[in-house]
Amino acid sequence: MSIDKAIHRQAFALGVISVAIGIFVGELTSNLHSAWKSPVDSLGNWIISVIPHSIERLAITLFRTHDKGFLVATILLVALLLGGLAGDLLLRGKRKFGYTIVGLETIFGALTVLARPHAGLTAIVPSLASGLAIALVLFVVLGRVKPQQIEVNAPVQLKSRRQVLKYAGGASVLGGLMLVTGQSVKTHGLNVIKRLAIKLPAATHPLPPLPADPATSIAGLSTLITPNNQFYQIDTAINAPIIDVDSWTLSINGMVKNPITLNYSDLLKRPLFELDDTMSCVSNPVGGNLVGNARWLGCRLDDLIREASPLSSADQILSSSGDGFGAGFPLNLLDGRDAMIAVGMNGQPLPIRHGFPARVIVPGLYGYVSATKWVTNIELTRFDIKQGFWISRGWSQLGPIKMESRIDYPTDGATVPAGKFRFAGVAWAPLSGIASVQLGIDGVWKDATLGPSLSGTTWRQWWFDWDTSHGNHQIEVRAVNKGGEVQTQAIADVSPNGASGWHTIHISSK
Numbered sequence: 001m002s003i004d005k006a007i008h009r010q011a012f013a014l015g016v017i018s019v020a021i022g023i024f025v026g027e028l029t030s031n032l033h034s035a036w037k038s039p040v041d042s043l044g045n046w047i048i049s050v051i052p053h054s055i056e057r058l059a060i061t062l063f064r065t066h067d068k069g070f071l072v073a074t075i076l077l078v079a080l081l082l083g084g085l086a087g088d089l090l091l092r093g094k095r096k097f098g099y100t101i102v103g104l105e106t107i108f109g110a111l112t113v114l115a116r117p118h119a120g121l122t123a124i125v126p127s128l129a130s131g132l133a134i135a136l137v138l139f140v141v142l143g144r145v146k147p148q149q150i151e152v153n154a155p156v157q158l159k160s161r162r163q164v165l166k167y168a169g170g171a172s173v174l175g176g177l178m179l180v181t182g183q184s185v186k187t188h189g190l191n192v193i194k195r196l197a198i199k200l201p202a203a204t205h206p207l208p209p210l211p212a213d214p215a216t217s218i219a220g221l222s223t224l225i226t227p228n229n230q231f232y233q234i235d236t237a238i239n240a241p242i243i244d245v246d247s248w249t250l251s252i253n254g255m256v257k258n259p260i261t262l263n264y265s266d267l268l269k270r271p272l273f274e275l276d277d278t279m280s281c282v283s284n285p286v287g288g289n290l291v292g293n294a295r296w297l298g299c300r301l302d303d304l305i306r307e308a309s310p311l312s313s314a315d316q317i318l319s320s321s322g323d324g325f326g327a328g329f330p331l332n333l334l335d336g337r338d339a340m341i342a343v344g345m346n347g348q349p350l351p352i353r354h355g356f357p358a359r360v361i362v363p364g365l366y367g368y369v370s371a372t373k374w375v376t377n378i379e380l381t382r383f384d385i386k387q388g389f390w391i392s393r394g395w396s397q398l399g400p401i402k403m404e405s406r407i408d409y410p411t412d413g414a415t416v417p418a419g420k421f422r423f424a425g426v427a428w429a430p431l432s433g434i435a436s437v438q439l440g441i442d443g444v445w446k447d448a449t450l451g452p453s454l455s456g457t458t459w460r461q462w463w464f465d466w467d468t469s470h471g472n473h474q475i476e477v478r479a480v481n482k483g484g485e486v487q488t489q490a491i492a493d494v495s496p497n498g499a500s501g502w503h504t505i506h507i508s509s510k
């Protein structure tokens with residue numbers, strides 16, 4: 001390789017290092033003050049808010065719940081590559097171009113910070129710190145090298161190529177690690193400690209202890225209660241918003257006669273009840289696992305709304321989390337069902353990623369129209385004035401959870417030993433509850449055995465024993481609710497209001 005080429009590589013690597021350091025400085029600074037926002041986060045949030053619905057759906061499909069990790073990785077990669085380009089341009093003596101790239105990168109990041117809801121001017125402090133750090137590194141190292149110096153002789157201030165590349169690699173890895181650490185410190189940090197110290201009061205209206213879980217003895221069956229760390233997680237937030245539980249408040253306002261504001265301890269002082277409820281994401285495909293069952297602890301939402309005394313003109317309860325997310329459902333759905341402001345999940349304070357300190361849970365509704373995590377505001381309003389986050393993005397205004405059933409075991413394409421075999425799965429049919437589950441084996445329908453019934457809005461486990469004969473088999477499942485309604489066979493995509501159809505798998509017995 002010619003010296004020239006080697007030097008350009010070094011300049012590129014140094015550009016990459018400078019941006020890695022810049023990102024590191026940006027993340028570090030954003031941890032210092034809650035009003036100072038991370039440019040990487042903001043850029044991610046901004047992209048999520050502007051990309052077309054179809055691309056976002058594709059990303060979620062391709063990367064499942066890792067779509068945001070992929071987004072952040074892409075942002076980092078592009079930023080680092082632009083840094084490399086700037087480094088190379090500086091070395092070529094095209095200083096203006098080099099600094100312009102870095103400058104534009106910084107300004108763009110800062111603009112996306114300002115685009116965030118409620119971002120003040122000081123929110124761009126980390127962007128500025130980051131831009132400054134990049135410029136400084138570039139200026140100190142590369143800005144001093146004169147182009148002709150390079151052409152004449154070997155690297156001037158630059159060490160051997162291998163060494164520099166090693167440093168570049170090291171710095172990028174370090175930068176990445178710092179980014180991750182910084183972000184998790186920020187997200188979790190103090191609040192993790194505060195959350196751990198919380199002891200939730202016992203429910204004023206507790207539920208009976210949970211029955212024995214058939215899943216302990218049935219292979220592949222979903223557990224009756226989904227453990228918190230296995231509960232699916234869906235939200236638009238790159239990071240959970242930073243909330244200090246001691247200063248957090250929840251306001252109920254809008255079209256009401258008596259606006260109410262509660263803090264965390266006000267909430268815990270209210271009568272608390274337990275609710276077993278299965279929540280599903282509208283994006284859960286037939287047979288998918290964006291659904292989980294938990295025992296929630298919280299206070300009644302209808303009581304709170306009644307105290308606020310809605311005007312007769314209001315027709316929507318729109319909850320929001322202060323990070324741009326909002327979910328709305330009809331006021332008249334508070335029809336006695338156990339909607340709650342939840343503070344506990346399976347015996348623990350809400351996990352941060354599931355909405356700590358508080359979230360909304362409305363039995364029978366998909367999460368996108370109801371289950372606002374990190375909730376700070378509940379506005380009584382009208383559908384013709386305001387809508388939740390996903391409504392303008394092509395999803396239905398109303399989101400009742402559809403009756404569904406799933407085969408957990410075996411999985412599609414499995415080979416099972418011929419002879420005695422136990423199929424197992426779960427089914428849910430809010431609000432009435434599951435009356436029966438039928439398994440179709442090569443077109444012949446049989447009733448499955450049902451597990452315990454917790455409430456009309458929780459899933460029920462089912463299993464079915466069969467003597468499998470050699471060969472290929474098609475297995476289908478369908479549920480029947482307590483009103484006698486059979487789960488529809490009609491296949492619907494998740495958009496706009498949830499998937500439907502019978503979960504079908506193919507297996508072979510040997």
Ligand SMILES: Nc1nc2c(c(=O)[nH]1)N[C@H]1C(S)=C(S)[C@@H](COP(=O)(O)O)O[C@H]1N2
Binds near residue numbers: 237280281371374
């Ligand atoms: N603040 C906030 N709350 C939110 C969301 C969100 O993006 N932001 N997503 C909703 C959606 S689409 C679903 S399905 C549920 C998922 O809740 P979970 O992550 O606790 O399973 O949260 C709802 N609440």
Ligand SMILES: [Mo]
Binds near residue numbers: 234280281282366367
């Ligand atoms: Mo969702």
